[in-house]
Amino acid sequence: MDTQKPKSLVIVGGGSAGWMTAAYLNRLFNRERQNFDITVIESPDIGIIGVGEATVHSVRFFLAAMGLDEEELLRETNGTLKTGIFFRNWMKPRGGKTHEYFHPFEQQRLGRGIDISSAWMVAGRDAVERYDEGVSLSATLIRAGHGPKGPNSPAYQGVVPYGYHIDATMLARFLRRKAVEAGVKHVEATITDVQVKGDNIAAVIAGKQRFEGAFFLDCTGFRGLLIDKLKADNWNSFTDALPCNKAVAIQRELAAGETPKPYTTATALSNGWAWQIDLTGRQGSGYVYDGNRLSSDAAEAELRDFLGPQSQVLKCTHLNMKVGCREEFWVGNCIATGLAGGFIEPLESTGLHLINLAAGLMGTHLLADSPTRASRDSFNRLMRGFYQDLKQFIVLHYCLTDRDDSDFWRAAPATVKEVPWLEAQLEVWRHKVCEFHDLAGSFSTTFSDENYRYILYGMQHYPKLNFCMSDVAVEGLFAGVRNMSKQALAATMPHDAYLQKLRV
Incomplete structure (x- = not known):
């Protein structure tokens, strides 16, 4: 084995997909000895989309596994820290107040004998607080402007779980530098031809340069430059369930005195929703909308009106989104990842998470001396399952709305018809809380029953329960949560203070 020649792995395309995968696989495969020669071919003529600026909390562990310094x-x-997503306006106003709820990353607190979700329901707590306020610590932290970290929190650890808000273009550059320093080859060139032999890619051509490889990774975005050469008619569209197919993204300066919030905001507009993601010094915002109901000009005007006339706009970009995923991500010797593999609209910030998942599977499936059809089938089955699970979770956000102020929102409840399991389960959840066993055996990789509960109860899909608890037991349970929230507040820093500490 010591004399075995390293296999060649050619990654076409940089961006987050190319450089996250290159950095991760290089550390995994080549830390002890050179098992793979990894080359990233990145075109200087083709920019990256660069608007996916929020992550889920599991990306922390991926970055830690690469040995990256978190503060650097x-x-x-x-970058800033993200403890969850704050949703606004996804249902009709109640009592003259805009509908709001928070989806944090943390697990719920445990009850005594009965789970805290059921206790919250039977005690009628919805009359005095949001569900997230009653069962999580993060709701208290964000209300006080605190992030998840204290003055001496170790790298990649906080009082509550957290993800990141990051400049996607800067992340790609950072990972490129780290990967190249660790031995990944970087070639600046534009691919002009893809040579196919049988069911495999034999080489990619960039001008007069020819690159051969044992494996090729397609990180060319929606173009799917490599994977489409091997298999046509290889796309499973999700547009029947998720009709938002366009976005307009605006970068604006943070106003004087405005500090970055430790959460993403998702506000429902007329034909979709707007994200707001605070970085240090600027905010990334955008409107994800149904292009069959709204023109790009009208979408941009609505987003600008939402942001307000005082916004100092730095950049505005219009995007077409190809929502769905490959039937086969791995064909022959080529694996499509990132946008080349699939795309779920960014409502729950899953873009980098899906790259993380694909890279992890490559780390196991490519270890074989010669991966077989069974290996490819395994990889494809798991990746399809990941996307289908995420599709289902995103549909959950839309289908429970009671908004009827536009055709888009009037049609939203019917999207659940495209996800039969979810439609059936929503009826079950009218009579009991969502629990672990409901999703056990699924492909769920980051959104569990606890995450489902935050959306279900944030969207006021409450079960009808007939169970009595003593006032003393109820008060003791929720007083315990309040006490833990106070301790979390005392142990953490204001988010802006933590960010200032990084730059001292």
Whole structure:
């Protein structure tokens, strides 16, 4: 084995997909000895989309596994911390107040004998607080402007789980530098031809340069430059369930005195929703909408009106989104990842998470001396399952709305018809809380029954329960949560203070 020649792995395309995968696989495969020669071919003529600026909390562990310094990462990407997503306006106003709820990353607190979700329901707590306020610590932290970290929190650890807000373009550059320093080859060139032999890619051509490889990774975005050469008619569209197919993204300066919030905001507009993601010094915002109901000009005007006339706009970009995923991500010797593999609209910030999942599977499936059809089938089955699970979770956000102020929102409840399991389960959840066993055996990789509960109860899909608890037991349970929230508040820093500490 010591004399075995390294296999060649050619990654076509940079961006987050190319460089996250290259950095991860290089550390995994080549840390002890050179098992793979990894080359990233990145075109200087083709820019990256660069608007996916929020992550889920599991990306922390991926970055930690690459041996990256967390504080350096945040400094190099203008990064901030994210404890969850704050949703606004996804249902009709109640009592003259805009509908709001928070989806944090943390697990719920445990009850005594009965789970805290059921206790919250039977005690009628919805009359005095949001569900997230009653069962999580993060709701208290964000209300006080605190992030998840204290003055001496170790790298990649906090009082509550967290993800990141990061400049996607700067992240790609940061990872490129780290990967190249660790031995990944970087070639600046534009692919002009893809040579196919049988069911495999024999080489990619860039002008007069020819690159051969044992494996090729397609990180060319929606173009799917490599994977489409091997298999046509290889796309499973999700547009029947998720009709938002366009976005307009605006970068604006943070106003004087405005500090970055430790959460993403998702506000429902007329034909979709707007994200707001605070970095240090600027905010990334955008409107994800149904292009069959709204023109790009009208979408941009609505987003600008939402942001307000005082916004100092730095950049505006219009995007077409190809929502769905490959039937086969791995064909022959080529694996499509990132946008080349699939795309779920960014409502729950899953873009980098899916790259993380694909890279992890490559780390196991490519170890074989000669991966077989069974290996490819396994990889494809798992990746399809990941996307289908995420599709289902995103549909959950839309289908429970009671908004009827536009055709888009009037049609939203019917999207659940495209996800039969979810439609059936929503009826079950009218009579009991969502629990672990409901999703056990699924492909769920980051959104569990606890995450489902935050959306279900944030969207006021409450079960009808007939169970009595003593007032003393109820008060003791929720007083315990309040006490833990006070302790979390005392142990953490204001988010802006933590960010200032990074730059001292």
